[in-house]
């Protein structure tokens with residue numbers, strides 16, 4: 001994910017700490033992986049309000065920021081898994097298990113054909129849309145049934161859904177994001193096999209235990225919504241963290257698989273990436289070259305009119321959505337006093353496809369600390 005996690009120990013954490021000292025609530029309006037929302041909620045006694053256009057991002061943030069206690073007793077995990085197991089049709093489960101066991105010895109091309117045939121008529125979203133592509137049939141079956149069997153208890157449900165999204169992200173057979181699955185061919189076949197062999201039950205449990213241990217110091221909220229609309233809820237004394245899109249391709253193209261897991265449903269799918277149609281995916285004006293500047297201008301203007309402070313991060317150079325670090329600094333200066341400019345670096349996987357993991361790139365990012373004029 002294009003997460004800010006690494007930057008938290010590399011300049012961003014310090015910038016947040018300085019600005020938070022003087023603020024009441026903290027907004028993270030483009031929360032993505034939720035890394036910044038989690039960090040602030042765990043470390044500071046402030047209400048955190050995290051939002052994003054994508055539901056998977058909001059579910060990740062909610063897993064921590066909406067809970068104020070650790071969940072030390074993990075027995076609910078066994079009941080959750082038992083409940084999911086009971087839903088799994090025995091014929092499909094048996095065939096999917098046989099295929100999983102053969103993966104180590106069988107050629108991936110043959111296994112992929114068998115996996116796709118098995119999943120094609122199966123009426124659960126992950127199996128149907130991604131089984132035999134991003135996931136093995138058995139992985140898909142667990143993701144679908146665990147999604148349906150999520151506990152009713154609100155905190156267990158939050159943790160469970162966040163854990164499913166984390167495990168789905170860690171096991172997807174794709175290079176860093178889900179724009180396209182690895183193909184079962186000579187070059188990418190070994191990556192596909194390696195991903196399909198990941199133990200999805202272990203990954204979900206590990207993520208659930210890790211999320212359970214984390215919690216906010218003060219209860220926050222995670223909301224699906226447009227940053228420019230949510231900015232109207234900001235008031236004087238709030239701090240708004242802004243990490244707007246820098247890609248000229250809608251983020252939903254990279255994260256549609258996680259969105260399906262978060263929503264528990266999928267519509268029509270097509271193409272090599274097995275995407276839902278673009279009109280069913282969240283679209284962002286920030287990813288349109290003609291709109292990115294005015295829409296960021298509008299956002300900064302509203303936040304400044306409310307009398308709030310802000311921290312903005314953006315790649316230092318030119319980004320593919322038509323904005324550059326310089327544009328972002330110029331726009332910020334129209335409405336705010338720039339307290340501090342920091343430069344940080346982080347790894348990004350967005351845009352990498354052909355070279356798989358090697359496609360991770362080191363980017364230099366600006367961190368602007370803004371206060372009301």
Ligand SMILES: C[S@@+](CC[C@H](N)C(=O)[O-])C[C@H]1O[C@@H](n2cnc3c(N)ncnc32)[C@H](O)[C@@H]1O
Nearest residue numbers: 003004030031032033052053226227243245284
């Ligand atoms: C650069 S990423 C944020 C990464 C995040 N800070 C992290 O640490 O993972 C930008 C995010 O903005 C979201 N987004 C795009 N347009 C948006 C909008 N108009 N309102 C809210 N969120 C939006 C995308 O879905 C994506 O998750």
